[in-house]
Amino acid sequence: MARSTNKTLLITRPNYDIVTNYFYYWSKQIIEEAQRQGHAVLDISEDRANGKEFTGRVAKMKPELIVVNGHGNGSLIVGHDQRPLLSTTNADVSEGSIVYARACESAQALGPACVRSGAKAYIGYAQPFWLCFDRTSMHRPLEDKRAGYVMIPSNQAILSLVKGNTAGEASQRSKEASRKMMTKLMSSDAPEGASQILSCVWTNMHFQQCLGDASGTI
Amino acid sequence: MNTAPAISDDIKRLILARLDVLPPDMGIAIGGEGEFTPTQLKQHVQEGDRVGQMYAEMQLAFLRSLKDGSLYE
Numbered sequence: 001m002a003r004s005t006n007k008t009l010l011i012t013r014p015n016y017d018i019v020t021n022y023f024y025y026w027s028k029q030i031i032e033e034a035q036r037q038g039h040a041v042l043d044i045s046e047d048r049a050n051g052k053e054f055t056g057r058v059a060k061m062k063p064e065l066i067v068v069n070g071h072g073n074g075s076l077i078v079g080h081d082q083r084p085l086l087s088t089t090n091a092d093v094s095e096g097s098i099v100y101a102r103a104c105e106s107a108q109a110l111g112p113a114c115v116r117s118g119a120k121a122y123i124g125y126a127q128p129f130w131l132c133f134d135r136t137s138m139h140r141p142l143e144d145k146r147a148g149y150v151m152i153p154s155n156q157a158i159l160s161l162v163k164g165n166t167a168g169e170a171s172q173r174s175k176e177a178s179r180k181m182m183t184k185l186m187s188s189d190a191p192e193g194a195s196q197i198l199s200c201v202w203t204n205m206h207f208q209q210c211l212g213d214a215s216g217t218i
Numbered sequence: 219m220n221t222a223p224a225i226s227d228d229i230k231r232l233i234l235a236r237l238d239v240l241p242p243d244m245g246i247a248i249g250g251e252g253e254f255t256p257t258q259l260k261q262h263v264q265e266g267d268r269v270g271q272m273y274a275e276m277q278l279a280f281l282r283s284l285k286d287g288s289l290y291e
Binding site for chain 1: 236243244250
């Protein structure tokens with residue numbers, strides 16, 4: 001797909017507990033693909049993943065795509081060490097951008113607030129984001145096959161946006177990736193604990209929402 | 219998802235039976251609620267606390283999707 005210009009991706013990668021550590025490492029694939037596509041990447045990671053840095057960078061650079069990794073609730077996503085990053089009170093920073101939020105429940109109120117504030121689209125989760133992982137692989141998150149069943153479909157939404165697909169297509173491709181994972185998990189060579197992983201993949205797929213303009217692209 | 223009534227004994231038994239078959243090295247993270255082993259989740263389900271309720275409701279929703287054939291929707 002031809003694109004007229006290169007775009008800017010801003011990604012937050014806090015890293016202070018098991019979940020954010022998995023998000024931190026699994027986001028590397030996104031950064032690499034964005035760079036391969038010729039996009040500029042603003043990587044706000046670890047202790048720089050705080051509200052001041054995030055708001056300042058977004059306001060200055062006006063990224064076409066904002067990827068927020070972190071813990072969340074209906075109206076707030078926190079960054080490093082649980083410091084507020086994006087909430088209904090600073091949702092206006094997302095004006096003109098597409099937002100993908102890998103966090104719990106933010107599609108309930110934060111997503112709609114971003115769209116009302118002018119975000120083109122917001123892809124997020126209306127319920128908790130569930131992650132299964134192998135406790136023996138925690139120090140090598142990218143080698144954790146259990147986590148891969150959950151993280152690959154999630155990453156697919158962002159990779160699809162990076163490649164120029166619409167927000168609606170990105171969400172659909174993520175859900176298609178989830179369905180492929182579910183089929184693998186129901187096959188005869190499914191891993192131990194497949195039923196649990198399957199329930200996590202299904203829940204994330206079921207509650208992933210694309211809000212705003214589904215035809216929007218970065 | 220967090221405002222549902224207490225978990226009934228029948229549901230508890232079903233959820234606990236599913237947790238019983240998980241490998242002990244399985245980790246399950248529920249966003250900001252934390253990360254849990256199957257044994258820890260069993261305890262939360264037995265106590266019927268917030269984490270136990272969240273887990274039970276997630277499992278029930280998933281099992282219903284299996285039953286009504288909407289898993290892939």
